[in-house]
Amino acid sequence: MTSSTTSAPLLLSGNPGSPYTRKMVALLRYRRISYRLVNSSTGIPGLPQAKPPLLPTFYLPAADGSLQAVTDSTPLIRRFESEFAGRSVIPLDPALAFIDALLEDFGDEWLTKAMFHYRWSYAADIAKARHVLSAQGMPMQDDVQFEKIATYIADRQIPRLRYVGSNPVTAPVIEAGYLRVLKVLEDHFKRHPFVLGKRPGSGDFGLYGQLTQLAHFDPTPMALTVQHAPRVLGWVGLMEDLSGIEPNDADWLDASALPEGVHTLLCEVGRLYVPVMLANARALTAGETEVHAVVDGQPWVQQAFPYQGKCLSWLRRDYQALDANARATVDRALAGTGCEALFAAP
Ligand SMILES: N[C@@H](CCC(=O)N[C@@H](CS)C(=O)NCC(=O)O)C(=O)O
Incomplete structure (x- = not known):
């Protein structure tokens, strides 16, 4: 320290x-x-x-x-x-650490689309969020002030749907994707307490952050989570405070023998996140302001997002930094998932 x-x-x-x-x-x-x-x-x-x-x-x-x-x-x-020493969230094995980083970015950059979409698209979700966020932003307001802040928050956030790419064209892709991710995690948690084994990695925290809202706050995605993924809901509750667990080095999965659940999750990363990240990078390089892609066989359109271009460049840098052994392990783990396209030679 x-x-x-x-x-x-x-x-x-x-x-x-x-x-x-x-x-x-x-x-x-x-x-x-x-x-x-x-x-x-x-x-x-x-x-x-x-x-x-x-x-x-x-x-x-x-x-x-x-x-x-x-x-x-x-x-x-x-x-x-x-x-700070100890209780690391980065797997010891660089190949597993790379997969963990990819899953973290999927949580941060894809699942956030679902979070923002559900919260600010549906009447019940808007009604809850505008008031609760108003209360959490400023305690002890009278009714007039409370409504004023609630309106300010909704008026500020709803137009921001365009930044994450939630619009009538993309809504079905986002919603079908959320359900599939829930089902993959629900199945994975039958056998593993965390995404990459018996201890949490940075990817768990990335997924968890978005799921605190999707699974535990916003009524529309929360109802879906209750119905399809009660284990995921339980996991979110546990993730909030893991101060009591005592992790050890053997708790990480073996990157060269990843279970079906991690493979299926990576397939969702390949299906949902990869085409958007690649199309976004292409649009940024071409100086275009709009991103067009095909995601899960359906059209995708959103504003170009420079920050996500940076995220992709960080992942590519990390991929390039892997030694030959680790890279071969990563390549085997990503083969057939669609994620390999992120790191293919241009
Ligand atoms: N990449 C950043 C994203 C942080 C972020 O976008 N935070 C949102 C709130 S969850 C935000 O501050 N949005 C702008 C705002 O609310 O004014 C991170 O990982 O910390």
Whole structure:
């Protein structure tokens, strides 16, 4: 551990309605990293603003002792791996670690489409979210103020559906995909407590973050989860606080003998996430603002998303960094899933 991080709890701001906040709080609990979470709406006066301002924002000590606003859960998880010892969420085997990172990005970048889509497309979900997020953003409001904030939140979020690619063309693909992912996980959890074995990896936290909302908050996807995937619902509850488990090195699955559930999940990654990530990267390279793809045999259209271009470049960099053995193991695990297209030579 570094001396700067042992002295005080990690400071972060976030909100329970933010899936990435939930991802990171659960990670900190599992890793037994002490933290101090402040409500993002209240904030702490005098702290720097992240650019862009995202939830969660961590305020981490720089070399000169000042606090820096840092966002983005994926690199933060890696940073905390080097700053805090033990209870790692990154598998020891680089091949398994790579698959874990891919699954984390699928949670962060695909499942979030389902989360945003259900929350801000259906009347019952909008009605719940606008009020509960208003209450969580600012406690102790009178009725007038409460409605005002609820309206502000919905008016701000609903137009943002276009950023994640939820629209009448893509809605059936997103919804069918959510159901299939639920069913794959439900079946996998019959035999394994976590996605990659008996201990959670960063991929579990990525999936969990989105599922805190899909399975445990928004009424439409929650009803689907109750009906089709009660084990997934139970798993989300357990993931929230894994401070009590004592993981060991033998708890990870063997990357060269992955069970059917991981293969089937990777097939969903290949079917849903891969075509969108590839089409997005192509659109960005061509300077186009709209992404067109075919996903699961159906048309897909959304705004180009530069951040997801960055996510793909990180995964490609990690793939290139694998040694020949690890890469061969990864290639065997991805063969036939559709994910291999992400790393094929252009
Ligand atoms: N890639 C970021 C995504 C964070 C993110 O998009 N957070 C959402 C809330 S869950 C956000 O702050 N959106 C902008 C806003 O609400 O103003 C991460 O992994 O932390």
